[in-house]
Amino acid sequence: MTSDVLRYTAFSGAADGGNPAGVVLDASGLGDDRMLEIAAELGYSETAFLTAPPHGLGTAGRAFTARYFSPKAEVPFCGHATIATAIALAERIGPGDLVFATPAGTVPVSVEATGEGLRATLTSVEPHLEEIGAADLAEALAALDWPAADLDPAFPPKIAYAGARHLVLGAATRERLTDLAYDVPRLEALMRRLDLTTVQLVHRAGSDVFHVRDPFPVGGVYEDPATGAAAAAFGAYARELGLVPDDAVLTLHQGTDMGRPGVLTVELRAGDPRVRVGGAGTRIR
Incomplete structure (x- = not known):
């Protein structure tokens, strides 16, 4: 090697x-x-x-x-x-x-x-969900400059874990997801306090199709183009909240707004709490 x-x-x-x-x-x-x-x-x-x-x-x-x-x-x-x-x-x-x-x-x-x-x-490792406090949620929305009315009520804010912690927020419209311009120091400070790796921003495009974006200021990157750990956490989140069946294959589109389109396949299996995340890959020459 x-x-x-x-x-x-x-x-x-x-x-x-x-x-x-x-x-x-x-x-x-x-x-x-x-x-x-x-x-x-x-x-x-x-x-x-x-x-x-x-x-x-x-x-x-x-x-x-x-x-x-x-x-x-x-x-x-x-x-x-x-x-x-x-x-x-x-x-x-x-x-x-x-x-x-x-x-x-x-x-x-x-x-x-x-x-x-x-x-x-x-x-993934076995996932779990956690609640986020009202004050912490308000701080996250303020850092993102998202009015609470822009959240999708079908996606209650939660912290989801499948190897790393991610705050999941649902965007009511694709336009809300597209318009990402956040306060980097403010969001980073909140994420460090809550031990978050990314914020998983999600818009539902169909029964099993989602568009996602992931701010990653704690890693020194404004936005992550395709986030497998967050995809696993989101799969667990969607299943536990009954947003998708226990047996499901979800397609997540990420990176489109950055000019680096990627596709993540998330597989859920009834009776197995773990989440499978798959995709293609290639060497960068």
Whole structure:
């Protein structure tokens, strides 16, 4: 495996779509400070760093310890960097099952070859929802410059977790979602206090189709182009609130407003609390 910094995009088969991630397949010689430095130099929302797995985790050569760094800090889990890393590995050791030991827990990933290229699907850690206080919600809306009337009443604000914490807010219209211009220091301060990774802004376009955007100031990035961890959290949110069936496949469109369109597939299975998030990916040349 290489210790070079590779560049892949996730949730798109085109190099100029989806969410770019850094991938270091052998980070065994890197300390925390150097990993953070590499992530900051690269400037992507996250870079993934692989080392040897804990004893007994998965099949030899297909199990790894994974850590994720944004330009500002380490994050407990990153979906798009997981997808990107899985595709980078599959190009070298072949498609199939992988397993990552992450700070958030064990995350299995499967990679398959399709007629359109490689596609990876991760299975989240067990998710849960939390309430957000009225004062904190008011502060979030003020930082976003969203009047409360612009919220979709079918989507009650909640904090959703599936490896990282995300505040889910529903936009009543596509226009509300398109018009994103927020107070960076104010939203970042709130997110740090609530230990949020992103704010998941959602507009429902159909029974199983959604448009999403994710401000990510705590990571040093204005907006994340395609957010696998938030997609997993949203899948759990939508199922628990009865917005979708227990068995469902959801399509999330993200990055369109940034000029980096990506598609995230979210699969829910009755009887299994975990959420599966999949998509294409490719190397950025």
